[in-house]
Amino acid sequence: MSILLVKNLYKDFSGLKVLNGVDFTVEKGEKHALIGPNGAGKSTLFNLITGKYRVSRGKIYFQGQEITGLRPHEIVHRGIARSFQIINIFPGMSVFENIRNAIVSKQQMRFQVTALLGKNKQVQRETEEIMELMGLSDRRHVQMSALSYGEQREMEIALTLALDPELILLDEPTAGLNKMETERLIDLLRRITRDKTVVIVEHDMNVVFGLADRISVLYYGRILATGNQQEIRNNEEVKKAYLGMKNYAA
Amino acid sequence: MRRKVLMIWVLSISATLLLLLLPRLISGSRIILATEILYFSLYSVSFNLLFGYGGLLPFGHGGLFGMGAYTTGILLARLSGLPILLTIFLSGIFAMIVGAIIGFFSLRLKGAFFSLLTFAFQMFLFALALKWRPVTGGEDGISVLRPEFHLPLLGAISLADRVNFYYFSLVIVTIVLALSYWFLKTPFGNSIRCIKENEERASFLGYQTYRSQFILFCVASFIAGVGGSLSTLTAEMASLEAINVDVSFAAIMMTFIGGAGSFLGPVLGSAFYVVFQDWLSSWTDRWLIFMGALFIVMVLYLDSGLISLLKKETYQRLWLKD
Numbered sequence: 001m002s003i004l005l006v007k008n009l010y011k012d013f014s015g016l017k018v019l020n021g022v023d024f025t026v027e028k029g030e031k032h033a034l035i036g037p038n039g040a041g042k043s044t045l046f047n048l049i050t051g052k053y054r055v056s057r058g059k060i061y062f063q064g065q066e067i068t069g070l071r072p073h074e075i076v077h078r079g080i081a082r083s084f085q086i087i088n089i090f091p092g093m094s095v096f097e098n099i100r101n102a103i104v105s106k107q108q109m110r111f112q113v114t115a116l117l118g119k120n121k122q123v124q125r126e127t128e129e130i131m132e133l134m135g136l137s138d139r140r141h142v143q144m145s146a147l148s149y150g151e152q153r154e155m156e157i158a159l160t161l162a163l164d165p166e167l168i169l170l171d172e173p174t175a176g177l178n179k180m181e182t183e184r185l186i187d188l189l190r191r192i193t194r195d196k197t198v199v200i201v202e203h204d205m206n207v208v209f210g211l212a213d214r215i216s217v218l219y220y221g222r223i224l225a226t227g228n229q230q231e232i233r234n235n236e237e238v239k240k241a242y243l244g245m246k247n248y249a250a
Numbered sequence: 251m252r253r254k255v256l257m258i259w260v261l262s263i264s265a266t267l268l269l270l271l272l273p274r275l276i277s278g279s280r281i282i283l284a285t286e287i288l289y290f291s292l293y294s295v296s297f298n299l300l301f302g303y304g305g306l307l308p309f310g311h312g313g314l315f316g317m318g319a320y321t322t323g324i325l326l327a328r329l330s331g332l333p334i335l336l337t338i339f340l341s342g343i344f345a346m347i348v349g350a351i352i353g354f355f356s357l358r359l360k361g362a363f364f365s366l367l368t369f370a371f372q373m374f375l376f377a378l379a380l381k382w383r384p385v386t387g388g389e390d391g392i393s394v395l396r397p398e399f400h401l402p403l404l405g406a407i408s409l410a411d412r413v414n415f416y417y418f419s420l421v422i423v424t425i426v427l428a429l430s431y432w433f434l435k436t437p438f439g440n441s442i443r444c445i446k447e448n449e450e451r452a453s454f455l456g457y458q459t460y461r462s463q464f465i466l467f468c469v470a471s472f473i474a475g476v477g478g479s480l481s482t483l484t485a486e487m488a489s490l491e492a493i494n495v496d497v498s499f500a501a502i503m504m505t506f507i508g509g510a511g512s513f514l515g516p517v518l519g520s521a522f523y524v525v526f527q528d529w530l531s532s533w534t535d536r537w538l539i540f541m542g543a544l545f546i547v548m549v550l551y552l553d554s555g556l557i558s559l560l561k562k563e564t565y566q567r568l569w570l571k572d
Contacts, residue, residue: 050454052454076454081454081455088448088451088454090444090447090451090452091448093443101444101457104440105455110441111465112437112438113433113437114436116436117439117440163455163456
């Protein structure tokens, strides 16, 4: 049974048809890259899976259960977490507080009023663990605005991973990073997501080929092809669609 | 760092001593002002739970204060013999119930629409208070007498005495403020802050905006209701002055002037507001104009409120601005 099954998905924004019958499956434990030109609908697909937008038609199944139409927080608690293409962190809070927000949610403590948060040792410990994993421990009290762009990108990922989800959706995690920062992030991702399922939207082909077990090509609202690196590289339709796109030339 | 901790200790102890010895230091009629500051502090802190911590700006918060005020008025007028603590508690509960209804609808809206819908609800409550003479006394309001306070071992204390009532209010306000402060430090308090910081990301981390804000709104309504209840007991009257638009406006002023970014800011703002209003109105009817002018000056030069004067950074910023 696939961990994620997207069946015949359509999304129409008042006449603008962004997704036109997407069929997409993700197997448990795999690293699945989603590539395609800008405007192909990759972020929209993420937004539909995570409940930000309503589907126009079609169904989404996670671990065998239908999640179409559920609200974002419900989907999070089922075990799907996403990161954002544009950095979407908690600006007025420190590194520690940001990650702690995710831990509090993971521990189902969002509505707890019977004890002080600061005194909760378990939350403290888990937050420390994530910070250490991401290499951010020495920046724990720093406000978001004082972090470098690269560090903010890491925070963006940290928030997603801190939820300890079954399925991780990363939306262009290396956007805006230089070559060194990108390599560092990919190395980090490889380590941290070893036994997790990841779907990653990316434009940087080095990242895609370095990380992905399977690749799906989304081309103007439809999946053009799915396969491993070799299959995609040799696929005629994919080559035709990408003709002229320099960064595809491996 | 040690100097800062020392300063906080010194300030806290002086403030506590001042509060406890106040009746010795000022004249009898002035103690009423001090009691006003106490209940307004509760009211403005409850407003700041929504504004400073929740990121919500209700224009109709006075309606909840008024609900507490009138509930106390009606209970005291009709059910003599009801213990005073129970009266205050029930006033808070009733304000909370009304707040739940208002919040249920208003929190579905964002921004200005939220603000205006809460205001619309308040105007409805005001009209109700004005027109329903048999219950609310209409324009005349409801006159009440402060009941005795029965303590298990010490017997009955007469609250008709202003000084006694001041201490009574002081204890209640201190307890409720302490509970509110603690409330904000719980995981739920963190959820509220989190939602205010970045609502979208919060929802993608599993937080529920509507539900969380609804609970906060109910809690803030309860506290406002307790404030209103104390106002009726202080003035020995429940009147339209407790539920009109000025009360809502006062919450915004007190919170902002004191400082919305800190827990005690609104308390400072309430003290300032009450004292300033009393002083101004002794030589002009149009004191609200001056209060408004001060508000504008604060927005321009001291938008973190008076409480930020305790912070060194404020002076650096003001100096540099010139």
